[in-house]
Amino acid sequence: MVTCPNCHHQNDDGNFCEKCGTRLTEGEPVVTGGASAASIEAARPNEHLEKAKNVSKLYFGYFMGLLKSPLAKGSQISEGHFVNGLITIILYSLILPLSMYAGIGEYGSYIDSPFLSIVIKPALTMMVFVFLISVFTFCAVKVVGLQVSFKSVVARFGALLVPFITIFALGLLMALFGIYEFVFVLALGLFGAIFTVPAIVVMSYTRNITTKFDPLYGIILTYVASFIVFALILRGFIMNMVDSLGIFSSPF
Incomplete structure (x- = not known):
């Protein structure tokens, strides 16, 4: 067993920590046989x-x-998988706008800075939206009265997004091949995650636990808060698309 110097996780074997990725072997190579320090440095892996x-x-x-x-x-x-949860949230938030960009195709030429407008800005907005849903889910768990860490909830929330990333990936492939039903697949990945992941996360903590505040009400509050934020984001996205396309602009 090797103890990680950074997070103190017990690793069975290997050069890097299984939990945080920190290098476990810290020893420096010894210069022998006239080998130069530069050659050893070049041979040493990055x-x-x-x-x-x-x-x-x-x-x-x-x-x-x-x-x-x-x-x-x-x-x-x-919470040991908090970083993995964040990575999953980022991937989930990025694939959706990439699919839309691939699906628009030649129509993207009618939009100013299409990659920025269709991919970068929506991806950042999506990340904020999904992260806020995880925050609302954490609040729902706390309202029930359980002592759970924020990192633990975000890690579990991100983990349960994995199947929906696969759905988004399918939608992206369909968009690349010009199959326009990809929109329905993306809708399934989006609304499926919004409706199922918060409920599963809350119930995973409250299963077989008697609380004064029923978990169902916490889930409902999460949905209400999520859809309010979603409505605001959707309104801003539509207005941005209208401005980009120049719709309703005066010709004079």
């Missing part, structure tokens, strides 16, 4: 690159595990 590879490998395993058993494994995720 630590940041190796760490990135290790993190991506760990995330892939995390993603595939949740894809196989989203409810069983997602309901047990703890």
Whole structure:
């Protein structure tokens, strides 16, 4: 067993921590046989690159595990996967506008700065929206009266988004091949996540626990807050599209 110097996680083996990705072997190579320090430095693998590879490998395993058993494994995720939860939220928020950009095709030429207007800004807005839903979900859990950390709720929320990322990925492929029904697939991935993930997260904490405040009301409050924010974001998006296309602008 090797203890991580950063998070103190007990690792069975390997050069990097399974939890945070910190390098576990800190020893410096000894210069022998006249080898120059520069040659040894060149031969030494890039630590940041190796760490990135290790993190991506760990995330892939995390993603595939949740894809196989989203409810069983997602309901047990703890705050140790907080970073993975954030990565999943970012991916979920990015694929939707990318699919719309791919689906618009040649019509994007009628929009000023189409990639900025259709991908970058909506992706950032989507990230804020999804993160706010996770915050509302945390509030619902706290209203019920449970002592749960914010990181734990966000980690579990992000984990349960994994199947919906797959749905979005399918929509993106359909958009790339010009199958215009991709819009319905994206709608399924969007509203399916909004309706199911907060409820599953709240119930995963309150299962078999008697509380004064029924969890159902916490879920309903989460939906109300989420759809208020969604309505505001949708209104802003529509107005932005109207301005970009120059609709209703005076010709004089």
